[in-house]
Amino acid sequence: MSRTAPPESVDGVAAVDRALAIVDAIAQTTEPISLADLSRVTGFYKSTLLRLIASLERSNLVVRRADGRYALGLYAHQLGRAYEAAYHLTDVLQPILQALVDQGTESASFHAYHDPQSRICLLRIDSLHSTLDRIRAGDLLPLDKGAAGKLLTAYRVLGERADAAGLVATSMGERDPSCAAVASPVFGPGDEIRGVISLSGPKERFTAAAIKKMSQLLQDSAARATRSLGGRWPG
Structure with missing residues (x-):
């Protein structure tokens, strides 16, 4: 071409x-x-x-x-150091992601808006499972696919409220046919979304029971991250 x-x-x-x-x-x-x-x-x-x-x-x-x-x-x-210092992202989120993994969840990541087509994985901690999905810090992923992308689009692009967009999103094989994810948003001052915590891994492990358990853990973790970043958790 x-x-x-x-x-x-x-x-x-x-x-x-x-x-x-x-x-x-x-x-x-x-x-x-x-x-x-x-x-x-x-x-x-x-x-x-x-x-x-x-x-x-x-x-x-x-x-x-x-x-x-x-x-x-x-x-x-x-610039990267200044960004982290301004929002305390690593200090706040790294222990939260690690705690999720330590509780036996799937791999934990934190995603932020990058541009109208993509989101960026800022932080990533692999799960304790032997098989993993392939995501690394710094990776650009589609904004219109995946649980994290859904929430970033709803809050960051469309400006929806929590009662409309919800606090948990799931995806099954959207970005990668063999992978699934559950995600929850993190807010900062002024109810502005700072990013999304995602738990992702092979689709076969995302049973209804596993999704229910991870969804509750995610919301608790996202609420804690939101408060630590000076935001207000909806509800």
């Missing part, structure tokens, strides 16, 4: 959008990425990439390694 390259002009808002697309592409790779691969992933001409990367390097959002490949720079790490 042929690809139409974006205009060479990178002024104003378009330049910001393209620069963020470059940072996002680099963030999604597990290893430093070459200029050719960045061009393929983003759809930008190499000349456009080099011009924008020069600005990103000056701000230390992106660094060029000795081998010519690109990786996130120190400022990206500082």
Whole structure:
């Protein structure tokens, strides 16, 4: 399939959008990425990439390694630390996710809104079971599929209230035909959704009894996380 390259002009808002697309592409790779691969992933001409990367390097959002490949720079790490400090996400949620797993649930994750098409897994603790679903912190997942996606769409995109959207969502084989999940929202000040706690794993373990048990544990955990983040648990 042929690809139409974006205009060479990178002024104003378009330049910001393209620069963020470059940072996002680099963030999604597990290893430093070459200029050719960045061009393929983003759809930008190499000349456009080099011009924008020069600005990103000056701000230390992106660094060029000795081998010519690109990786996130120190400022990206500082932004991540600042985000965590602002919302205390790791300090609050890591023990809560661990407690869920310790109670024999499925793998526990915390998902947040990323963009109109996707959500991002910010935290993940694998369950004690021998078979797991394949999700890792940093993964981008569809916003329109899965239990976590349903709740993020309801609260973050559609702006629904708790009495309409509910406090528990389930999914059976939506994102992955062999996997299932149960999820519950976490709120911050002003009743704004901060993200969703999800318990996910192989679909065959999601019996009616297991879903009922995990749903109650999830709501208790999400309520505790909400209060710790300065929010108000509905009801």
